[in-house]
Amino acid sequence: MFTGIALSEDAREKVLRELKPFRKAGTPIHWTDERNIHLTLKFIGEIDDAQVPEVAAALLAHSPATAPFRLSLRGFGKFPAGDELHVFWAGVEECPPLHALYSSVEDALAPLGIARETRPFHPHLTLGRNRARYNFKGLFARLAECEGRFLAEWTVSAFQLFASRLTASGPIHTILKEISLAQS
Numbered sequence: 001m002f003t004g005i006a007l008s009e010d011a012r013e014k015v016l017r018e019l020k021p022f023r024k025a026g027t028p029i030h031w032t033d034e035r036n037i038h039l040t041l042k043f044i045g046e047i048d049d050a051q052v053p054e055v056a057a058a059l060l061a062h063s064p065a066t067a068p069f070r071l072s073l074r075g076f077g078k079f080p081a082g083d084e085l086h087v088f089w090a091g092v093e094e095c096p097p098l099h100a101l102y103s104s105v106e107d108a109l110a111p112l113g114i115a116r117e118t119r120p121f122h123p124h125l126t127l128g129r130n131r132a133r134y135n136f137k138g139l140f141a142r143l144a145e146c147e148g149r150f151l152a153e154w155t156v157s158a159f160q161l162f163a164s165r166l167t168a169s170g171p172i173h174t175i176l177k178e179i180s181l182a183q184s
C-alpha cells in the first residue's frame with residue numbers, strides 16, 4: 001500500500017506523448033503500465049485489510065490542511081547517477097506545497113506505527129525500470145537533449161491511498177481512498 005498522486009488524464013497523455021521516442025528506442029526498460037503512472041508520496045508497505053480504514057481515517061484527519069496546488073512535470077531523468085539506469089522518471093518542478101503534503105502524510109501515519117522515511121523525499125514519476133546491464137549511452141544522449149522540457153501541469157486537489165497487487169502481468173494499482181485537499 002502507498003499514498004500518491006494520480007495524474008490528470010491530460011497530464012498522463014502529455015507525458016506519454018513525450019515518452020514515445022524513448023519507448024520506441026528498444027532499450028531494455030520495463031515501462032510502467034500507462035494506467036499505473038503516479039507520483040508516490042509515501043510507501044506504506046504491507047498492512048492487514050482490517051487496518052485500511054484506520055489508515056484512511058488518519059489521512060483524512062490530518063492532510064486536508066494542505067490547499068490544492070499546481071504541480072508541473074518537467075524533463076526526464078534516471079536513477080542512479082553514473083552509467084546505470086534502474087529507474088527512468090519524469091521530473092517534478094520544485095513545489096513547496098507538495099513537500100508540505102508529504103510531511104503531513106508522514107505526520108498522519110507515524111502514530112499508527114508506520115515509520116517515517118529516513119531518506120529525503122525526491123518527488124518523481126517512475127516511468128520505467130531496468131534490471132539488466134546495458135549500454136545506455138544513446139538513451140542518455142536523448143535524455144540530455146530534452147533536459148528541462150515542459151511535460152505537463154495540473155491542479156492537485158486530492159491525493160490517493162493506493163493498493164498495489166502484483167499479478168502475473170505486472171502490478172495493478174487501485175485507489176482505495178481519495179483524500180481531498182482543503183478548499184480555501
Ligand code: 3AM
Pocket residue numbers: 002038039040043124125126164
Ligand atoms: O513511485 P516509485 O517507483 O518511486 O518503488 C516503489 C514505488 O515508488 C515503492 O513504492 C512505490 C509504489 O509505486 N516501493 C516499493 N517497495 C518499497 C520499499 N520496500 C518502496 N518504497 C520504499 N520501500
